[in-house]
Amino acid sequence: MGNLGSVPIKRIDFAGVVFRSAMLDVEFVQLSDDGRLRDHNEDYLGYFQPSSPAQSRSHGWLFALADGVGGHDQGEVASKTAVDEMIAQFRSAPSGEPLGMLLPRLIQHANQLVYATGRSASPGGTAMASTIVACALRHDRVVVAHVGDSRCYLVRQGQARQITRDHTVSQEQMRMGLMTAKDADSAATRHVLSRALGTEMFVNSDVSELQALAGDILVQCCDGLHNSVTGAEIAAIVSQARELESAGRELIALANERDGSDNISVQIIRARSVERVGMYRGRPYQLR
Amino acid sequence: MTSLHPGDQLDNYRIEQLVARSGMASIYSATDLRNNRKVAIKIPHPEMEADPVLFERFEREAEIGAKLDHPGVMKVFRDPERSRIYMVMEWVDGRLLRHIIHDLRKLPPERAIKIAIAISDALDYIHRNGVVHRDLKPENIMIDDQDHIKLIDFGIAGKEGARRLTFAKLSQVMGTPDYISPEQVKGKRGDGRSDIYALGVMLYEMLSGKTPFQGPNPFAIMNDRLLNNPIPPREVNPEISPELQEVIYRALEREPQNRYASANELAWDLEHLDQVGVTDRAELTDWKHRKTPFARQFIFYAAMALIPIVIFGLLLFIAKH
Numbered sequence: 231m232g233n234l235g236s237v238p239i240k241r242i243d244f245a246g247v248v249f250r251s252a253m254l255d256v257e258f259v260q261l262s263d264d265g266r267l268r269d270h271n272e273d274y275l276g277y278f279q280p281s282s283p284a285q286s287r288s289h290g291w292l293f294a295l296a297d298g299v300g301g302h303d304q305g306e307v308a309s310k311t312a313v314d315e316m317i318a319q320f321r322s323a324p325s326g327e328p329l330g331m332l333l334p335r336l337i338q339h340a341n342q343l344v345y346a347t348g349r350s351a352s353p354g355g356t357a358m359a360s361t362i363v364a365c366a367l368r369h370d371r372v373v374v375a376h377v378g379d380s381r382c383y384l385v386r387q388g389q390a391r392q393i394t395r396d397h398t399v400s401q402e403q404m405r406m407g408l409m410t411a412k413d414a415d416s417a418a419t420r421h422v423l424s425r426a427l428g429t430e431m432f433v434n435s436d437v438s439e440l441q442a443l444a445g446d447i448l449v450q451c452c453d454g455l456h457n458s459v460t461g462a463e464i465a466a467i468v469s470q471a472r473e474l475e476s477a478g479r480e481l482i483a484l485a486n487e488r489d490g491s492d493n494i495s496v497q498i499i500r501a502r503s504v505e506r507v508g509m510y511r512g513r514p515y516q517l518r
Numbered sequence: 519m520t521s522l523h524p525g526d527q528l529d530n531y532r533i534e535q536l537v538a539r540s541g542m543a544s545i546y547s548a549t550d551l552r553n554n555r556k557v558a559i560k561i562p563h564p565e566m567e568a569d570p571v572l573f574e575r576f577e578r579e580a581e582i583g584a585k586l587d588h589p590g591v592m593k594v595f596r597d598p599e600r601s602r603i604y605m606v607m608e609w610v611d612g613r614l615l616r617h618i619i620h621d622l623r624k625l626p627p628e629r630a631i632k633i634a635i636a637i638s639d640a641l642d643y644i645h646r647n648g649v650v651h652r653d654l655k656p657e658n659i660m661i662d663d664q665d666h667i668k669l670i671d672f673g674i675a676g677k678e679g680a681r682r683l684t685f686a687k688l689s690q691v692m693g694t695p696d697y698i699s700p701e702q703v704k705g706k707r708g709d710g711r712s713d714i715y716a717l718g719v720m721l722y723e724m725l726s727g728k729t730p731f732q733g734p735n736p737f738a739i740m741n742d743r744l745l746n747n748p749i750p751p752r753e754v755n756p757e758i759s760p761e762l763q764e765v766i767y768r769a770l771e772r773e774p775q776n777r778y779a780s781a782n783e784l785a786w787d788l789e790h791l792d793q794v795g796v797t798d799r800a801e802l803t804d805w806k807h808r809k810t811p812f813a814r815q816f817i818f819y820a821a822m823a824l825i826p827i828v829i830f831g832l833l834l835f836i837a838k839h
Contacts, residue, residue, distance in 0.1 A: 299684055359684045399685065399737070400705050406811030408744050409704050417705020424737065426684045 253505030253516075254286055254367060258293065259474040260497040263482045265454060266490030272298035272305035273452050273495035276313040278320050287505075287514075288325035290368025292317060293497050297380050297452040299359040299426060304351065308360035311347055312340040312427050316364055326514075329366045330439050333375035337362060337427070337435040341377070344428030359426040363394060363450050369514060370504040372440045372448065377425050377433055381456050383464055384440065385447040390465035393438050397425035448499040451481075454492035458485045474498045522546060522561070529600055531559060542576070547609060556609040557595070561602075580605045582649055582672040590640025592660070592668045610670075612662035615720070619656055623727040627757055629665065630724035631788050636667040637717055638785035644669070645710040645781060652708060654716035655697045656723070685737065695736035696729045700772045703740045711774040714781055718769025725762075726754035730770065743772070745809040747801040761794040767801060 260275045278292040296312045298305025316336045323332055340362065348358030361378025374382045379396040395401065399419035403409045414420065427433060447468050455464075459481060467484075471477035478496050485494045506517040522544075526533045531548040534556075538545040543562045550557050562576050583594030583605070593608040615633070619625070625633070637659065644651065651658075651672060660668040693702050699715035702708045722730045730748030733739040751758045751766050758766075765787050771777040778784040787794050 357684065357686065402737070403704070403741065406741065407815070408741055408811060413704060418707060419705040421683060423684045429684045429686055 253283065253503075254290070254369065255502035255504075256291055256367060256499060257474060257502060258497065258499040259478050260293075260295075260495075261475075261478040261482055262493065262495040263486065265493050266486050268491075268493060270306065271493045272309055273454070273493045274298070274306070274309035274313045275495055275497055276317050277497075278317045287369070289320065289323065290329065290366055291499075292320045292364060292366045293448075293450060293499055294362060294364040295380055295450045295452065295495055295497050296360045296362045296427070297378065297454075297493070297495070299361070299423065304348075304358050305360065307347065307351075308344045308358040308428050309362075311344050312360050312362050315340040315343045316362070320366070329368055329371060329373035330437055333364060333366055333373055334435045334437055337364070337375055337377060338433060341427045341433040342431065345431055348428050357429070359423075359428040361397075361423065361452070362427055365448055365450060365499070367442060367499070367501065369507040370442050372442045372446075373437060374440070374448075375435045375437045377427055377435045378423050380450065380452050383449040383451075383461055385449060385465045385468055386443065386445070388465055388469045390449075390461035392461055393440070394436065397423055397436075399424050442501050442504045444501060444503045446501045448497075448501075450497040450499075452493065452495045454489075454494035455481060455485045455496055457492070458488040468498055474500060527551075528559065528602075528604070530597070531557065531606070533559070548606075550606075558607045558609050560605040560607065562604070576603075576605070579672045583607065586644060586647060586649065588640060588643040590636060590667050590669060591644060592670045610660045610662065610668050612660045612666075612668070614657055615659040615661055615667075615724075616656035618661060619724060619727070624755060625724045627725060627759070627762060630721060631762070631791075632665055633661065633667060633724065634717060634721045635785050635788050636665065637669070637720070638781040638788070640667060640669050641710070641713050641717065641781035642785065645713070650708065650710055651713050651716075652702075653693045653697075654713050654720070655694050656720060657694075659720075695740045696731070698740060698743075699774070700743050701774055703744060709774070710780065711777045714769055714778050714784055715771075715774075717781070717784065718766055721769065722748065722751055722766050725758050725766075726751055728754070741811065745811065747805040749805055750802050759791065760796045761791040762788075764794050764796045764799075765791070767799055 258277065260277065262271060262273050262275055264271050273296065275295045277294070278289070280286040280289055280291060294313045294316045296309035298307070298309035316339070319336045319339050320332070344358060344360060351358065361376070361380040363374070363376040363380040363382050365372055365374045365382055374393045376382065376394045377397060379398050381396070382393045383390045384393055395405070399422040400409065400414040400417040402424045403419070404411055404414040409417065425433060449464055449468055463484070464481060467480050468474070468477045471480070478498055481496055482494050507514040508517050522528060522533045524533055524535050528548070530551050532551055534547040534549060536544060537547050537558070543560045546559045546561070548557050548559045549555070562573065580594055583592060584596050587593065592610060595606045595608070597606060641651070649672065651669060653671065658669065658671040660670055693716070697716040697719045699708055699712035702712055719730060731739050731742040731746070733742050748770070751763045752760065765784070768778055768787070769784055
């Protein structure tokens with residue numbers, strides 16, 4: 231615990247790493263703060279960093295952020311279980327398995343584990359649950375998968391694009407044309423998750439696949455951040471900052487200043503360079 | 519915290535037996551040793567006491583129950599000197615309306631009307647006292663041998679819950695999907711007219727044996743009331759008079775401003791069905807045309823798919839001429 235500049239950050243998980251493989255070059259930071267009102271943190275963040283250029287090509291990078299739901303139901307256990315399971319399974323995944331197939335499979339693994347952990351936690355079981363957002367990078371591809379209302383933004387040339395769509399009741403109803411965006415933002419159901427890890431034996435994750443360009447920044451965050459900081463503000467802060475860590479701290483400070491009633495977590499990932507590949511008969515080859 | 523057994527004494531109460539156990543609390547029958555009165559004691563489960571939202575719900579129920587005094591509302595007795603957290607309520611002999619509907623499937627119209635009028639009277643009282651039930655359903659209504667009713671469970675009658683929840687716990691903050699009003703489905707807090715809507719659903723269910731809106735899951739059931747009309751009650755049960763059907767439609771109006779403004783108005787119409795004017799409602803014919811939220815999306819995507827075909831056709835036309 232301690233004060234860092236003007237930001238009363240109570241807990242920081244920081245891992246600013248520059249890994250320069252021959253191809254994909256990534257730097258990132260992950261920060262988590264209890265917020266101003268809570269005395270515990272139900273968010274959990276983790277990453278998988280390839281240990282060699284060969285592993286970078288065969289597996290790539292994985293970043294996962296989970297936000298546990300519901301204090302009494304051990305939300306912090308659910309989020310940690312989900313992230314740890316995803317990373318462990320990613321590490322042992324077959325080489326070259328397409329990320330678009332791999333990530334939903336890992337999320338389902340994590341879901342089953344959270345579900346089973348919840349059921350075995352007490353005689354009646356608990357309603358342990360968590361959101362999750364995970365992005366994997368390999369060559370020049372980014373695959374984002376999520377369940378719940380934790381988000382991933384792609385910041386490119388100073389503009390933020392929300393890759394994920396929130397799995398909340400009001401957002402689902404808005405997409406179905408049953409309410410306006412304005413109503414959805416103020417509805418009581420904006421806090422009610424329509425999908426979460428651990429509530430059912432099986433879960434459907436949404437998956438998005440993108441081509442990464444050098445300089446792209448991915449920002450993964452929980453609702454503690456995106457409820458009070460807009461995508462445009464996130465884009466402005468991360469694209470103007472020289473150091474990712476200072477951008478992360480600024481985002482957390484802004485969220486705390488405006489609300490701070492929830493835990494705040496963010497992962498910022500910058501692709502310094504990417505390896506452009508083409509595919510021939512299912513095998514990647516390097517493009518020049 | 520130790521569990522209680524028959525014969526145990528809890529402050530001024532002697533525990534008789536465990537009568538019900540829900541996800542939130544256990545309910546015991548007990549005797550107040552000061553006056554030999556039979557009471558019901560609701561004791562929250564320890565895990566509920568640790569959950570701020572559920573515990574607040576429990577406290578709210580006790581607070582609201584203590585301030586209301588009406589024969590149609592279960593009384594809650596205040597007692598400041600308690601060694602642990604629990605709620606003492608009047609003992610009500612009777613059955614839940616849910617069990618009655620389950621056993622009889624359809625209630626005779628006269629009996630359903632009598633119960634609905636009694637519920638309306640209780641609703642009118644609580645609304646005049648600034649309380650909205652917000653989770654009215656057959657599980658929350660006790661009925662005795664003479665069909666006197668008691669409203670129970672005012673757990674979500676109070677403040678809005680802002681904490682994030684999973685869909686499975688939706689009813690903790692919003693109400694139960696079958697009985698929820700359209701404005702609550704849209705995420706609004708709702709007012710007394712939301713309770714009137716729920717009563718309209720229960721009246722429909724008492725008379726027809728099923729709830730008006732159906733769907734494969736609670737989310738679909740909730741949303742169905744925003745798009746579609748229920749099967750006309752008289753189609754399901756011809757014993758229902760056109761006037762009674764009209765009253766049900768007025769209670770089930772999608773827009774709150776078109777609904778009965780007060781429970782008193784609904785009770786008056788039920789008591790004077792011969793004076794209810796029957797209108798030629800669109801709902802009587804529209805109910806067969808089922809709309810889905812995906813129809814609009816389908817049209818949109820179909821239109822998008824047509825764009826390249828139209829462009830290709832135009833190019834072909836230009837090339838030929």
